[in-house]
Amino acid sequence: DVKVTQSSRYLVKRTGEKVFLECVQDMDHENMFWYRQDPGLGLRLIYFSYDVKMKEKGDIPEGYSVSREKKERFSLILESASTNQTSMYLCASSYGVLKGEKLFFGSGTQLSVL
């Protein structure tokens, strides 16, 4: 089974801190994604990557950056955390070979910024 692992299930940070959310997949997937999930807003795409060292902005990239130095790892960085970044963060990956492939998701990181 494909496994997408997010490093933390719950995280509490202070305003202004630099925050790293890590995501690792074990199936040699080309594509990786970071989503933010908020009640009543569904999932919104922050950034995605379809290759090592490649990144593309999603719908809400402001306040975030990403890093993909190795194929299996995709990191989301909050340069200076703010309270409005309190949210559930979901990482996902897909093979990226065929069209219309399903996403494989991690279990999410619930981030609270105080």
Place this chain on the structure above:
Amino acid sequence: AQTVTQSQPEMSVQEAETVTLSCTYDTSESDYYLFWYKQPPSRQMILVIRQEAYKQQNATENRFSVNFQKAAKSFSLKISDSQLGDTAMYFCAFMKRENRDDKIIFGKGTRLHILP
């Protein structure tokens, strides 16, 4: 831009009943994919069912089936003989058929409660 609308924020049904979750979308594309994803309380999102727009036949996966109406841009999910384990958040999603841009657009979700 594509949009996905789920008009039912929350639903409750009795165990063993059949329930239908609604989804409409807006696109000018003719070739695309539609998905239903399930997020149980454990938060692990999994794919329930997938439909290719060029296929007229509605997709089915065991107790899950869709009613895909391309002209109406409607993609509803039917769960037959509902079980307690079906309690979850359900997201409808849309993906364009493009070369490299595999972004998926999600609806806001429907929270489904299956009551014993």
